[in-house]
Amino acid sequence: MPKKNPRKVLCDCGKRFGDSQSRSQHIRDSPLHKQPVVAMAYTAAALGPVGEVEENQELTTSSAKGIESVGGLYTVKAMAGKGKGLVAITKIPKGTRILSEAPIFRVPRDNSNINSLERIVANEVERLNVDQQRSFFDLTNIYGNAHSRSLGIARTNVLPLGSNTSSGGLFLEASLINHSCRHNSQNTWNENISRLTVHALQDIKEGEEITITYLPTTPVYTERQRFLQEKFKFDCKCELCLLPRTERERSDTRLREIQAIDKAVGSYFWGGLEPEMALNLLHTMFLLFGEEGIWDGLIPRAYNDAYEIATENGDKLRARVFAQRTYDARRLIEGDDSPTTIKMKRAAEELSVETPQRLSGTEFENWLWMLKGALTS
Numbered sequence: 001m002p003k004k005n006p007r008k009v010l011c012d013c014g015k016r017f018g019d020s021q022s023r024s025q026h027i028r029d030s031p032l033h034k035q036p037v038v039a040m041a042y043t044a045a046a047l048g049p050v051g052e053v054e055e056n057q058e059l060t061t062s063s064a065k066g067i068e069s070v071g072g073l074y075t076v077k078a079m080a081g082k083g084k085g086l087v088a089i090t091k092i093p094k095g096t097r098i099l100s101e102a103p104i105f106r107v108p109r110d111n112s113n114i115n116s117l118e119r120i121v122a123n124e125v126e127r128l129n130v131d132q133q134r135s136f137f138d139l140t141n142i143y144g145n146a147h148s149r150s151l152g153i154a155r156t157n158v159l160p161l162g163s164n165t166s167s168g169g170l171f172l173e174a175s176l177i178n179h180s181c182r183h184n185s186q187n188t189w190n191e192n193i194s195r196l197t198v199h200a201l202q203d204i205k206e207g208e209e210i211t212i213t214y215l216p217t218t219p220v221y222t223e224r225q226r227f228l229q230e231k232f233k234f235d236c237k238c239e240l241c242l243l244p245r246t247e248r249e250r251s252d253t254r255l256r257e258i259q260a261i262d263k264a265v266g267s268y269f270w271g272g273l274e275p276e277m278a279l280n281l282l283h284t285m286f287l288l289f290g291e292e293g294i295w296d297g298l299i300p301r302a303y304n305d306a307y308e309i310a311t312e313n314g315d316k317l318r319a320r321v322f323a324q325r326t327y328d329a330r331r332l333i334e335g336d337d338s339p340t341t342i343k344m345k346r347a348a349e350e351l352s353v354e355t356p357q358r359l360s361g362t363e364f365e366n367w368l369w370m371l372k373g374a375l376t377s
């Protein structure tokens, strides 16, 4: 595949850059990518009590207004050491939309002026109806007396309304979803329906807790613990963090490798890498995702990178396959109605070229990722 001139790079968040700043560098540095919740300076505040409820006690049903618990798939329960959480009351197949919820109000995520934010939140809370106010004041506040109770609750619970916006939303039910570094679900803001959706990333068993990630990227163990303690005031004891030391170190090595590949692929877009090498690296990244049990938004993102590499090099055959894979992965995580899913569906349809029919299985994958020894198309 001949190398074309470097062009401007488009990040997931919509930002373009034409200089030597790699996409992954931007992701690391950008506050939009860094802050999954209200983005403000960390304030050392006393911990609000989480978990003042009897363990495993069923607490509410998803009857709060504006929430679609799609088919009554979960209930709210007290989770040991975590406060409340959502638990599946039936088997939830991979790709299922578990929840679709409108925010009760929106707040800026990057407002560093606490006084102004206090006023915004106070006004929004005052506008809520009595039921909503009751549910709002039932949410966790990890900031203790550092702010007004309303602002503390907002800062603890606000979720981002997309990755290319500085706006956050307060959700009465999605806010009850706890974190796991090996999360089984993903939250996404769907601009087309103006709702936050939560989709199952894998089959979830009846009785299993529904979890999302609060992490902005895929950091190693010590970085994860530091971030979660600083921003959310808890020590993570998820399946990944509780691995025996040697397994945890192996996981950290894989995560570092994923980060390094992400950075290297970012450098492709400004001319720092040959396309064959970029695709080879992305192939390795997918192997690492599999070993590490990563099924979230990193999957469509990596396929999208491969799609852009192929497109940029005029390689319609591969671009068609990668567009289809990006679309399939987005659909699982965000549903058919999300703007990014719809965009990738169109991209795949527009590339109506035939893929090499004579190849299948490993041979096809070797060709697709331009691995050594692959048959040329």
Ligand SMILES: C[S@@+](CC[C@H](N)C(=O)[O-])C[C@H]1O[C@@H](n2cnc3c(N)ncnc32)[C@H](O)[C@@H]1O
Binding pocket: 050, 051, 081, 082, 083, 084, 085, 139, 140, 142, 156, 157, 175, 176, 177, 178, 179, 180, 231, 232, 233, 234, 235, 236, 237, 238
């Ligand atoms: C947005 S709230 C989630 C719902 C919360 N459990 C509740 O009862 O309202 C975030 C807070 O929940 C708790 N939390 C979330 N995930 C946790 C986990 N994996 N382990 C311990 N606490 C967790 C932490 O106190 C965190 O600051």
